[in-house]
Amino acid sequence: MNEKPKKFRRRAEARPDEVLDAALAMFVEKGFAATKVDEVARAAGVSKGLVYLYFPSKEALLEGIVQRALAPIANHAVDSLAHFAGDPREAITQLLTMLCRHLADPAKLAVPKLILSEVSRFPELAAMYRREVLDKVRPALETLLARGVANGHLRPIDPEMAVRSVIGPLLAHLAMSELFDLRPADGLALERLLKNHLDILFYGISEARP
Amino acid sequence: MNEKPKKFRRRAEARPDEVLDAALAMFVEKGFAATKVDEVARAAGVSKGLVYLYFPSKEALLEGIVQRALAPIANHAVDSLAHFAGDPREAITQLLTMLCRHLADPAKLAVPKLILSEVSRFPELAAMYRREVLDKVRPALETLLARGVANGHLRPIDPEMAVRSVIGPLLAHLAMSELFDLRPADGLALERLLKNHLDILFYGISEARP
Amino acid sequence: MNEKPKKFRRRAEARPDEVLDAALAMFVEKGFAATKVDEVARAAGVSKGLVYLYFPSKEALLEGIVQRALAPIANHAVDSLAHFAGDPREAITQLLTMLCRHLADPAKLAVPKLILSEVSRFPELAAMYRREVLDKVRPALETLLARGVANGHLRPIDPEMAVRSVIGPLLAHLAMSELFDLRPADGLALERLLKNHLDILFYGISEARP
Amino acid sequence: MNEKPKKFRRRAEARPDEVLDAALAMFVEKGFAATKVDEVARAAGVSKGLVYLYFPSKEALLEGIVQRALAPIANHAVDSLAHFAGDPREAITQLLTMLCRHLADPAKLAVPKLILSEVSRFPELAAMYRREVLDKVRPALETLLARGVANGHLRPIDPEMAVRSVIGPLLAHLAMSELFDLRPADGLALERLLKNHLDILFYGISEARP
DNA sequence: TATGAATGAGCCTTCATTCAT
DNA sequence: GATGAATGAAGGCTCATTCAT
Known part of the structure; x- marks a missing residue:
């Protein structure tokens, strides 16, 4: 007999x-606790048992999502931070621009949202x-800022706090x-936010300098 | 010695x-979902039934905590924002100083932490x-910033975004x-954060002006 | 000092x-199990504790209602059955007429309704x-029927079964x-029922006799 | 010997x-409210969770029992009523005989008993x-009686009431x-009841005709 | 691989009853 | 007598996880 693929092919x-993917979609829609493994399985078009074949627990789905993303x-x-030797503001602009572009995609936005809502319940x-993320990006950013202060591009700020x-x-x-x-009113308005944020971050809100 | 009757009645x-109080402590310690009403009751020194005498559901405890705080x-x-007519930076300094002082108390910090972790699961x-909070503070802050721009204390920033x-x-x-x-390394370091934050917020990180 | 009666007087x-009275009303409205003692107390205008002062348990309320009625x-x-020596049909007519008149009052109808719905849960x-009731009325009715058969007013029926x-x-x-x-369509229609019932009970539905 | 596996699966x-079946047995034995879902499950030889796999609630068990029966x-x-064109008394005799035969089986008797005791608590x-049942049988019976009156087999009774x-x-x-x-004294005595009932229903208890 | 029937621990909630005042 | 705050046992229901097939 020739094969009888129920769906196109078994991949x-x-x-x-x-x-x-299915788990992320469900978790974002209903929250982790309110999402049943059954629902994830159905959304992925597989059986509940199969989910447990790949992931040892519901929580592992959460971790898998985050890890992958x-x-x-x-x-x-x-990478983009480490290579910068000149004006750190350029690197920061690039970093935040990239980040905003990334977050403008709802599918990508979903992950940090999920992390934010579940992190307090799952120390892992x-x-x-x-x-x-933090242990990689934060030092890189701190170094960048410290270098900027050192080479005169930046005012004498506290790099550790300036990351915030x-x-x-x-x-x-x-x-x-x-x-x-x-x-x-104009939606997520990430560009507007970014433009204003960088303006303030670089030059402050004060008309007069100190 | 003052007696410690097994059951406090009539209070x-x-x-x-x-x-x-007990609920807040437990929720912060273990998370809302992982906290049993039994535990809240025991922590408050009362019976489970009594909790339901005052609060119709476990979720109502959460809402009660937040409402009260x-x-x-x-x-x-x-109040502190509305009365400012002069330099908005003074008002901002006062506002954030007050906020930091408030959050330095772990018991007070617990509430926003709780909100942050449970908000995605409880739309209410x-x-x-x-x-x-937001609908009160945000407009007041926006108005303050807009007025600052208008009267020349602040650079021409976007007040709505500047709130962020x-x-x-x-x-x-x-x-x-x-x-x-x-x-x-030095702990929560709220003062250090605040000092640096205000410095950057007011004057930016750039050595040179645009 | 003169008295300060909160309500008119303590009776x-x-x-x-x-x-x-309050218990009966609530039990009929919501069923015994679904009625809370709190509700009975509130309906009676007294406190929950007072109910327990008069009745040892919720079930005792049920029994009290039935007993009283x-x-x-x-x-x-x-009484009305025992004194009849002549045509038993007259006694039956009187008995059922009285019963129907009684049941036409919703407040009176409530008790048998309550009994019917709770009897299976409360053997007592x-x-x-x-x-x-049964041990008093049934023998009296059986005797009446037997006497009717004996003195020729009734056909040779089985008195025990004829009670049904x-x-x-x-x-x-x-x-x-x-x-x-x-x-x-015309409501409870107890008179119509009774008329037809007696007609059939006395003369049957058959046009021809056996 | 045939094995008795601890857990029957895949059935x-x-x-x-x-x-x-198990639920009916338990409900009749202890009443609906006093029966725990756990007990039903145990009586059926399955777990509590499985009960909820097939029935969404305890009440659904009740409805399932009744529906099925x-x-x-x-x-x-x-069917047996609709086909009768001649003497309605024959149809009635058949109907009641069938009913009595049915109710002589305690397992079958259990359902109406259950309905009677729980109906007031469950409007559904x-x-x-x-x-x-009622909306099917009652009209059929009324029609039968009316036809009997029309074709002279029955006295001019009120068909709607005569159903009672x-x-x-x-x-x-x-x-x-x-x-x-x-x-x-002789037990349920359904035959004796039926014989006497039909005799009275057809010919009445009176010796004399009106 | 893949399924989905089956499990059972766990928890929120209710409410009859008690009793200090 | 009268109150109503307080108790705590009890049970319906959920759902992550398992495993025979």
Whole structure:
């Protein structure tokens, strides 16, 4: 007999990824706790048992999603920061622009949103995020800032704290929009935010200098 | 010695607050979902049934905590913003200083932490926070910034977006510290953060002006 | 000092009856299990604790209701049956007419309805009803029928079984109407039922005699 | 010997029926409210979770039992009534005989008993019974009686009310026996009841005709 | 590989009953 | 007598996980 493919073909290699896609979609839509493994399986078009064949637990789905999404981002970010020797503002502009472009895609935005909402319940998630992102990007950014201060491009700021000033406004923007449903009239308005943020970050809000 | 009767009875007036205190402590320690109502009751020194005498559901505890904590904060913040006619930077400094002082108390810090971790699972919580805080503070802050631009104290920034620049760095600091356990070597370091944040917010990081 | 009556006056003697009245109303409206003692107390205008002062348990309310309602009915019925020496059909007509008149009052109808719905859950209720009603009325009715057969007024029927024929149609009528909400177009129509029932009971439905 | 595996798996087709059987047994034995879903599961030899796999709630078990039992009975009854063109008494005799034969089986008797005791607490049950039985059988019986009056077999009775006279005595018999434990000395005595009931229904109790 | 029937621990919630005042 | 705050046992229901097939 010739084969009777129920779906097009069995692509066993792609399965875990398809499951993670489905899980991400469901987790973002309903939250981790409110999503049943059954639903993830159905959304992925497989059986519940198969999910457990690839992932040892529901929580492992969460970790799988995050793991898969973070590594490339962080590495890319670090690369773009590490190579900069001149004006750090250029690097920061590039970094945040890339980040905003990335987050403009709802599918990509979903991951940090998911992390934000579940991290307090899953310490392992926090650890992963630290390991994969924070512990890579933060030192790179701090170094960049410190170098900028050293070579006279930047004012004598505290690099460790200044990192918060670089990413904070973006975080606040996403939190307001995604968690509290408080968006500007013109939608997510990431470009407008970025433009204003960089302007303030670089030159401050004061008319007069100190 | 003052006696410690096994059962405190007839203290109806204080009970709801005691229950909320216990609930907040447990929720922060273990997360909302992982906390059993039994545990809240035991922590408050009452029976499970009593909790339901004052609060119709476990979720109502969450809302009660937030409600109780938010109103005074928001009102205080709005007051301090509304009365400023001169240099908005002074008002911002006062606002953030007050906020930092407030958050330095772990018991007070617990509430925003709780909100952040549960908001995605409880839309009502988001609505409450919007209603009680964001919808009050945000317009006041925007108005303050717009007035600052108008009267020449501030550069021509976008007030709506600049709000993110005002609170973002603080939010980022708290998120890194409380969610991802990434603290400066000197602890929460709220003063250091605030000092650096205000310096950058007002004058930017650039040595040269545009 | 002169008294300060919160309500008109404390009528302690009437209280148990008022509680039973309230209980009956609530039990009929919502069913025994679905009625909370709190509700009974509130409906009676007293506190929950007072209910327990008069009745040792919720079930005792049920029994109190039934006890109070049954005794007079049964005694009255037995009286009217016992004194008949002549044509038993007259006694039956009187008995059923009285019963129908009684049941036409919704407040009176409530008790048998309540018994019917709760008897299977409370054997004590069944026992009470047997003791107070069935064991009194049934023998009296059987005797009446047997005497009717003996003195030639009635055909040679089985008195024990004929009791079912006397009350059955009325029971069926009430069950259809009260339990299954299946009423004639003209409402409860107890008179119409009774007229037809007696006609059939006495003369049968057949045109021809056997 | 045939093995008795601890867990029967993969028998999905038969399971719902087995669960309903167990539920019926428990409900009749202890009443609906006093029966725990755990007990039903244990009686069916399955886990509690499985019960909820097939039935969305405890109440659905009740409805399932009734649904399953009623349809065949009602349809059978209607069939036997609809085809009769001649003497309606023959049809009535057949109908009641069939009913009595059916109810002589304790397992079959259990369903109406259950309906009677729970109907007041579950309006849906009343609706089901109306829909599946009363609304089918009652019109058929009324039509039969009306036709009997029209073609001279029956006296000029009120068909709508006479329906109560047909089934009432049987209902009364069952209520006395099953609810109040008041049985004739010779047991359920359904044949004796039926014989006497039909005799009275057809010819009345009076010696003399009107 | 793949399925989905089956499990059972776990928890929120209800409410009859008690009792200090 | 009268109150109503307080108790705590009990049970319906969910759902992550397992495993026979």
